[in-house]
Amino acid sequence: MSKQFEFADFIEEFQVEFTAFISSGKNGWDRESGDYVESVIEPVQTVGIILPLSEDDLKYAPQGTYSEKSKKLYVLEPMELNQEIEYKSDRYVIQSFKDYSDYADVYIYYAAWRDKEGSEA
Incomplete structure (x- = not known):
């Protein structure tokens, strides 16, 4: 059964x-070398629709979670919670x-929205 709402064309x-x-x-010990290997953060160019949050989004968000600088993101591929993105020189x-x-x-x-100074990537 196909999805009722198909947004892929809209996003494109x-x-x-x-x-x-x-x-x-890849955090953990390397079995061959015995060295501890830390995860590497790679920047990857991707596409989606990035919108400001609506009044309703802000109204029903848990107190203090979002601000007017926060965004709503529509993408065709899944992302990870706590993953960082950068759009127009702002970090989220x-x-x-x-x-x-x-x-x-x-x-x-x-x-x-996140202050770039506090960013690790």
């Missing part, structure tokens, strides 16, 4: 480029996921 029409910082996820952290996967072909996330 209105997409913007942004950078997603993806972790290699993916904080929540709205699961409409039973009904739509997009992933919807809320991303909180």
Whole structure:
């Protein structure tokens, strides 16, 4: 059965480029060398729709979680919670996921604005 709401064409029409910082996820001891290996954060160019949060989004968000600088992100590929993205020289952290996967072909996330000075990537 196909999804009731298909947004892929909409995303392709209105997409913007942004950078997603993806972790290699390889923390731990290397069996061959015996050395501890830390995860590497790689910047990857990706696309999606990035929108400001609506009044309703801000109204129903847990107190203090989002601000007017926060964004709503529509993408075709899944992202990780706490993953960082950069758009128009601003850094954001993916904080929540709205699961409409039973009904739509997009992933919807809320991303909180983050001060670049506090960033590790």
